[in-house]
Amino acid sequence: MEAIELDDFRAHHAGQTYWCGVWLGGCGHQLFTKLYTDRACHFAHGPDPEHTSTCARKAAGVSSADHLYIKQGLLAWMTDQDVTATATIPREADGSIGREVFFTPAGRTGLRVMLSESAGSPAPAGEDSAQLVLGPEMASDPDVLLRQGYVNRIQLIPDGTRRRIQVGTERHGGTTEWFDLHEVEFTDAGLTTPAVEEVRRLRTTRRPIGVQVPKAAPQQPRPTVRATSGEMHDFPSPDRADVMAALKQAVSDGRSRTEIRRWLNRAEEVTRGGATAEENGLIRAATDALLRLERAVGLPTPREPTFQERKALQRVQRLLGNLAEGKRLGFPIITPPQRRQLALAAEQASAWLTDAQRAQVQAWQTAPAQSAPAPRAPQPPVRPRPSRIPPVAPRSARFDAAGLADAVRDVLEHAARLGKTVAFADLCAQVKDLGELPESDQVQVLRRVTPTARPRSAKPQRPALLTALITTEAGTMHPIYRQLANHAGHHLPQQADSAWTDTVKILHDRYDNP
Known part of the structure; x- marks a missing residue:
């Protein structure tokens, strides 16, 4: 997650606790969310001064949770196919888990997914081979490949912040063809992929050696016309x-x-x-x-995405989600900043985009852009107005909330370093387009403003919103800050001047550079 996403996560799950899951080989101790702006936010173990925690999960890679993704994903996939099933993850004699997952569908033969070999769980052969699915690194039985013609496999690949399941069919000869779950069916014979169907079709239509088949009567010759690259004659398909x-x-x-x-x-x-x-x-x-x-001739060795690629992929997903939501609300328009951000993020995450995401990016790159507003003539200075934000007409197109939030944060952090506050009218003058938004959209932008400075002391401190630095023309607390504080869970008393003043002091102290 990004920092702003982690803030939203904390707000939606306030009061909940998190623990190092033993189903992932963890220690069972409590975890806490760590917020960063220069690297990925993540969960981390709490302080352990006595070193009583020996967690094996710290040394495990991203694939150590694959058995949980497989259990969840295949159960949901079976439900979509109207198959009721249960799943179990057995624990090995040495206490380890995750080597295999058993699925028991109602009225059908069970399905066994083996991700790694163990001494007590050899790969079964014989009739059960059709109901067996192997991990990508497990060795297949040559006799099964020769007799059955194929062996099904399973793997998980990165898909944003999650893992996507693919089912592969290894044929006799060593080649494996991979398919997404929506291309796979669950039948009485187990998992069936397009490659499995092709193997069965070839085996059922193959003529046994030594069987004589009468020759068919020769067909009457029909004049054929060789087509050139510019013309077609008697070709069967209209498309x-x-x-x-x-x-x-x-x-x-x-x-x-x-x-x-x-x-x-x-x-x-x-x-x-x-x-x-x-x-x-x-x-x-x-x-x-x-x-x-x-x-795999000339292809690079499969790798995990880098941190920059993961961040770029998350930006693509977020931008596509915002644009799709705007289109659903009747605003099928992309702004120039959104177009540039989407193109840059898609280029950085190109190797990890799905075909559907590429198609969406291409569609938005050719979509009509929001026309730039005509420059306004300089306006004379206006007299101070009441603290209430004047209502303005809603904009006809979606706005770049993330970009405006970044600009607001820069202005407020600069004021914090100087030990000052910023009047809302001055903030609108420095952040282009902010003053033109209706109040509801302005609140939406300000909710996304997160500080980069962190408390210097390790002791718990009262949370402080950077937007507390926004004031009225008279230098008092702006009414919009009460909305932002209530939304973040910092409910202010009726007379909040003292609490607001303390918050401003906390922010000035954090950004003070002695």
């Missing part, structure tokens, strides 16, 4: 151009094996009656690309 264009796009964009294979199969179907030289070249290029992906 031929769309299929070839989609295949070309999938290859050029470096899409997943699943998508390239799907469009390659469609291209072979629509060109069965004859193909142009250009189409043949495209089909060969797609076949080569698919082989390179399946054999």
Whole structure:
């Protein structure tokens, strides 16, 4: 999470406690949220001066929770397919957990997911092999591959702050093709992927050796017309151009094996009656690309995303979510700052974006932008007004709340370093577009303002909102601060001047650089 997201998380879960889960190999001691602005916010163990905690979870990687993601994800996936099931995670003799997960669906054969081998849990063979799913690093039984033709596998890949499940089918020969859960079905024979269906189809249609089949009567010759790259004659599929264009796009964009294979199969179907030289070249290029992906030729070793890539991916998800919400509310417009931020974040997180996210980014990059307002003529100085924020007409387009919040924070932190406060009218003059927002949107922006300075003392201190530095023209507490404090859980008394003054002093002390 980012710092502002952690603030929201704390506000929504105030009063709750967190503990190091023993189902992840943890110690069971209490955890606390750690807020940072220069690196990822995270959970951390509390102070342990006597060193009584020996937590093995600290040395575990992100994959140490995969058994929990698999249990949750497959149960939800079975529910979507109208299958009622239960799941258990057994504990090994040495006390460790997470090596395997058992699923017991009602009225069907159970499913066993093995993520790592143990001395007491060898991989079963025989009839149970169809109900067995192996982790990506487990060795498969050659006899099962030869007899059955495939072995199903499971892996989890990063997807933002979560882990996404993929099911793979390893064929006889060592190649494994991976699919997302929405492409997999749960049948009486276990997990069924498109690759499993293809293996079964090839095995059922294969003619046994030595069986003589009468030759079919020769078909009457039919005149054929060889098509050039500019004309088509007697080609069977009306969407031929769309299929070839989609295949070309999938290859050029470096899409997943699943998508390239799907469009390659469609291209072979629509060109069965004859193909142009250009189409043949495209089909060969797609076949080569698919082989390179399946054999991992020229591909880098799989890695985890860097911290910058994770942050960029989170920014893409947040921006797409804000834009989608604005579109739902009737504002299908993207502002120039949002367009630049989305393009930069998508470029930094390009390797980890899903196909759906790429499509959304591309759609918003070509969407109409908000027109810039005409420059206003200089206005004469206005007389001081009452402390109430004057109502203004709501804007016709969505605004960049995060960008405005950053600008407000810079102004307020500068005032804090100088030991001063900022009148709301001066703040609106320094932060462009803030004064043009209605009061409800101004409150939304100010709620996102978080300080970067932290208390110098390790002792617990009363929380202080940076927006306490916003005052009226007379230098008193602004009424908007009461709304912000109440929303953050810092309920102010009816006469709050003293509490507000103490908060301002706390902020000045934190930003004072002796």
